[in-house]
Amino acid sequence: MESASTLIQDFSRHLREGRRRSPHTVRAYVTTAERFCAFLAEHLGGTVGSAQIKALKQADIRSYLAFRRADDLSNNSAARELSAIRSFLKFVGGDESAIPAVKGPKVTRGVPRPASPDDIIAITQDIASSAREDWIGARDWAVLLLLYGSGLRISEALDLTAEALPLSDTLRVTGKRGKTRIVPILPKVRVAIEHYIDLCPHEMTPDKAIFRGKRGGPLSPNLIRRVVERARTNLGISDKTTPHALRHSFATHLLAGGADLRSLQELLGHASLSSTQVYTAVDAAHLLDIYQNAHPRASNS
Known part of the structure; x- marks a missing residue:
């Protein structure tokens, strides 16, 4: 036994x-x-x-x-x-x-809480300007724009390796359970990542993470969460504005602008459409237009 x-x-x-x-x-x-x-x-x-x-x-x-x-x-x-x-x-x-049949408790599914584009940019700007070194500020700026611009989970963004370089208009991402998907990259997000790479003092070899810690190792998700928390405190922004909330913002903004659920499911890497459908409950009154046509950060201006 x-x-x-x-x-x-x-x-x-x-x-x-x-x-x-x-x-x-x-x-x-x-x-x-x-x-x-x-x-x-x-x-x-x-x-x-x-x-x-x-x-x-x-x-x-x-x-x-x-x-x-x-x-x-x-x-x-x-x-x-x-x-x-x-x-x-x-x-x-x-x-x-x-397995013995046991009925689970009734679960109330919370509605995702998206952050406003203005809050997102204010936080990223505060983080970038507060960084002790320029390359670290550029790194954090690029990570947060990637979460919002492409709807990535923070683990997906930090698992990206330099094998993806040079960047194109799309990015292959490995999500939960090893499943891969293709996501678009906004021009401003690509520029931000390339700017970080230009400043990064660590060599970009194909087997190494793109986003690196101060000593060259993989960047910790907790570090990004902490810098976002400090920026929220500095700016008096709701504590609901977390790195993962940027993914919610990506989804709700696209859906409000006209993206269909199936396409959104593919972009988010959800295994089940029911996981994507929670975004239909979000109030769309203050949300923006769809990806590439009128995404808040799609403009090159």
Whole structure:
């Protein structure tokens, strides 16, 4: 019988290599699996391994969710934990139909909160002007314009390597689960990236990240989040304006201007159209025209 610790290690490897899940998802699922197995050891009163996990009943999973609810877990968080548990049980048992059926809590799907173009540019300008070195300011400016101009996730932008150089009108991006897609690059975004590359003191070799840290290593997403947070504070802008909000802004601005959902789904790299449909709930009254025709930053002027 495989122990819980061995199963969790194998589960982590399965998520990373077999399912190609993001590092964030792997951490979240593995943490839930560890917490779940620790609970089972006390709940069942003994060692937990593959045999005990395969024999779990609906009541055991309900007991775990009740245990977690005592920590004031929200419905959305409880639903995510249940999803992680189901994934772990399927991995251990190998049969999805054998997993005890437990109805998840009702989840309220929040409406994305786009940032205004003026706020986006104000933040990027503040970051660029506050940087200690010109190349770092140019780097952060280019990263944030790329998130907004092409709708990339921050991890997708920072995973880009110099193999993509020289830049053209489009960019091949690797998204979740290793799926690739082609996204357009606005002229101003391309100019910003090329300006950063001209100033960057680190050599752009094909196997290295385009966006580099001060010492030449890959740029950390947390660093971008921190500089955006400082700029928000300096400018008195809502704390909802995060790097990921720039992706929301890209989507809502295009949709409001007339982009169809299927095209937007392709640009965002969503596996399911339902993930894209949340943007239809955003108030379009203050949004702008579609990509290339009247995107807020599409003009060369």
